[in-house]
Amino acid sequence: xxxxxxxxxxxxGDNSAYASASGLVVPVVTRSGEEPxxxxxxxxxxxxxxxxxxxxxxxxxxxxxxxxDAGFRSVPHHHGEAETGGFVLSxxxxxxxxxxxxxxxxxxEGDWVFVPPFMPHIECNLDRNKPLKWMTCRTPENLVVNLPxxxxxxxxDWVSRP
Numbered sequence: 001x002x003x004x005x006x007x008x009x010x011x012x013g014d015n016s017a018y019a020s021a022s023g024l025v026v027p028v029v030t031r032s033g034e035e036p037x038x039x040x041x042x043x044x045x046x047x048x049x050x051x052x053x054x055x056x057x058x059x060x061x062x063x064x065x066x067x068x069d070a071g072f073r074s075v076p077h078h079h080g081e082a083e084t085g086g087f088v089l090s091x092x093x094x095x096x097x098x099x100x101x102x103x104x105x106x107x108x109e110g111d112w113v114f115v116p117p118f119m120p121h122i123e124c125n126l127d128r129n130k131p132l133k134w135m136t137c138r139t140p141e142n143l144v145v146n147l148p149x150x151x152x153x154x155x156x157d158w159v160s161r162p
Contacts, residue, residue, distance in 0.1 A: 017057070018057045028051075028056045028057060030049075030050050030051065030055065030056070035048045035049055035050055035064070035065075045066055045067070045068055045074035045123050046066065046067045046068075047064055047065070047066050047136070047142060047144075048064050048065045048066075048067075049062065049063075049064040049142065050063050050064045050065065051063040051064070052064065052141070052142060053141055059140070060139055060140045061137065061138075061139055061140070061141075062082075062136075062137065062138040062139070062140075062141050062142035063135070063136070063137045063138075064135070064136055064142065065089075065133065065134070065135055065136070066086070066123070066133070066134050066135075066136050067131055067132065067133055068091075068093075068123060068124065068125035068131065068132040069125065069131055070125060070127055070128055070129050070130055070131055071125060071127070071128040071129075072124075072125055073094075073122055073123065073124035073125065073152075073155075073158070074122055074123040074124070075122070075146055075147070075149050076101065076120055076121070076122050076146070076147040076148065076149065076150055077120070077121070077122075077144055077145055077146045077147055078117075078118050078119055078120045078121065078145050078147070079115065079117065079118075079138060079142075079143045079144060079145070080117065080118065080143035080145055081117050081118070081140070081143065082117060082138040082139060082140065082141065082142070082143045083114070083115075083116065083117055083138065083139050084114070084115040084136060084137070084138050085112065085113070085114055085115075085136070085137045085138075086112065086113045086114075086115070086134050086135065086136045086137075087110075087111075087112050087113075087134060087135045087136075088107060088108055088109050088110065088111050088112075088113075088132070088133075088134045089109065089133045089134055089135060090109055090130075090131075090132070090133045091108070091109065091125060091126075091127055091130055091131060091132030091133060091134075092106065092107075092108045092109075092125070092126040092127050092132065093106065093107050093108065093111075093113075093123065093124065093125065093126065093132055093134065094106045094107075094123075094124040094126050094158075095107075095113065095115070095121050095122065095123055095124070096121060096122040096124065096155055096156075096158075097119060097120065097121040097122075100150075100154070101120070101121075101122055101150055101154070101155060102156060104155075104156065104157070106126065120147055122150070122155070124158070126161055128161075
């Protein structure tokens with residue numbers, strides 16, 4: 001769309017579904033320390049919601065922070081139909097995937113990751129002494145389907161990691 005000569009902004013589309021009780025459409029802020037923790041969880045991975053259907057007008061987006069304690073890994077799980085994007089804020093991560101979780105990819109602070117829908121995986125903190133913290137975004141919501149546990153010894157290079 002070409003800008004108007006008088007610099008008037010023309011709204012394309014209807015965002016009235018996001019209007020507050022006063023009728024005004026405004027940003028919604030979730031204050032630090034007030035993030036709800038009542039979101040889908042997997043043992044070994046704690047998810048805290050920053051933007052979600054549970055506490056904002058968002059209907060097609062989940063955006064939050066995930067923590068893995070030092071040396072811990074999640075149980076096997078997938079995120080249903082949700083596409084997932086992640087960004088490592090601090091720490092060293094590993095994701096196991098594939099049949100019987102025989103494949104893995106390592107990444108660290110500043111790296112981005114995309115996890116396709118319905119892909120079983122295990123999220124790991126490679127560091128035995130420091131927590132792993134990352135931001136995660138999903139569409140349409142934070143779907144979590146936990147799967148049967150896999151012993152540590154069956155994960156290639158997990159028990160023997162430095």
